[in-house]
Amino acid sequence: EVQLVESGGGLVQAGGSLRLSCAASGFPFEAYAIGWFRQAPGKEREGVSCISPSDGSTYYADSVKGRFTISRDNAKNTVYLQMNSLKPEDTAVYYCAAAGRAGPTVVDVEYDYWGQGTQVTVSS
Numbered sequence: 270e271v272q273l274v275e276s277g278g279g280l281v282q283a284g285g286s287l288r289l290s291c292a293a294s295g296f297p298f299e300a301y302a303i304g305w306f307r308q309a310p311g312k313e314r315e316g317v318s319c320i321s322p323s324d325g326s327t328y329y330a331d332s333v334k335g336r337f338t339i340s341r342d343n344a345k346n347t348v349y350l351q352m353n354s355l356k357p358e359d360t361a362v363y364y365c366a367a368a369g370r371a372g373p374t375v376v377d378v379e380y381d382y383w384g385q386g387t388q389v390t391v392s393s
Contacts, residue, residue, distance in 0.1 A: 278387030316375020
């Protein structure tokens with residue numbers, strides 16, 4: 270059974286930090302690109318960041334560039350999203366997803382598996 274389980278969300282003040290984790294099982298993790306997406310109430314889902322399976326190439330949305338860092342530990346089947354200098358506009362449900370491709374992408378239709386999401390709330 271394929272599982273992607275996000276954790277690490279919560280309530281934080283503006284300027285604070287959170288680290289999200291995405292623990293994966295049930296598929297060859299080391300062969301999959303892993304992405305983070307977010308969706309705020311009333312807004313479309315947004316691709317935040319992605320990391321490729323092999324060379325560790327990364328992508329960041331302009332809205333998070335310089336503040337968020339994605340990394341992966343293939344030995345632990347886990348991807349992390351370190352979020353610093355958080356802003357109220359970062360408030361959303363954050364999802365991780367897995368795509369069976371070599372390069373990073375935030376095109377959501379290219380993703381095969383999705384987690385259930387974790388809530389991140391940034392207060393002003």
